[in-house]
Amino acid sequence: MHELSIAAEVYRTSRAAVGEHGGGRLISVRLAVGELTAIEPELLGFAWEALLAESGDAGARLDVDWRPAQQHCAACGGEKPRGDGSWLRLCPDCGQPLTVEGGDELDVLSVEFEQDGGGGHD
Numbered sequence: 001m002h003e004l005s006i007a008a009e010v011y012r013t014s015r016a017a018v019g020e021h022g023g024g025r026l027i028s029v030r031l032a033v034g035e036l037t038a039i040e041p042e043l044l045g046f047a048w049e050a051l052l053a054e055s056g057d058a059g060a061r062l063d064v065d066w067r068p069a070q071q072h073c074a075a076c077g078g079e080k081p082r083g084d085g086s087w088l089r090l091c092p093d094c095g096q097p098l099t100v101e102g103g104d105e106l107d108v109l110s111v112e113f114e115q116d117g118g119g120g121h122d
Contacts, residue, residue: 006039007047010062010108017111024115026052026060029108034067036103041066069103 014029033039041064048062071080071088075096082088091098 003039003043004047004051006106007044007051007062010048011051011057013108014111015057017108018113021113022115024113026057027112027114028061028063028110029112030063030065030110032065032067032105032107032109034069034103034105036069036100037106039106065109067102067105070101071098072101073098 010029010031014026018024018026033041033044044064045062052058052060071082072078073080073091073094073096076091076094080088080091080093080098087100088098090096
């Protein structure tokens with residue numbers, strides 16, 4: 001389960017961001033996850049909870065913004081629909097190769113925390 005190593009890296013990154021602002025307790029982390037990353041958001045959530053369970057940040061939320069990939073045809077234009085789990089290699093309208101855009105995101109978008117002594121930051 002590579003979600004545990006992803007959760008650990010997100011946690012390290014988030015704690016570093018909190019440290020840059022004087023320290024405090026994590027409240028939430030918002031993460032963009034693309035469908036082509038092979039990350040299962042539910043498993044990532046379980047890994048996050050397990051990782052933080054014994055820490056001072058236990059209970060901090062991990063909010064995942066799911067980012068789908070899209071297929072486009074440069075020849076006839078526009079996005080080409082696909083079924084869940086299926087990818088077309090050729091445009092169903094003109095037969096030209098399709099390009100895939102997006103879906104590879106894995107970015108910490110925001111970190112919310114309660115600063116030592118109160119107050120929150122983003």
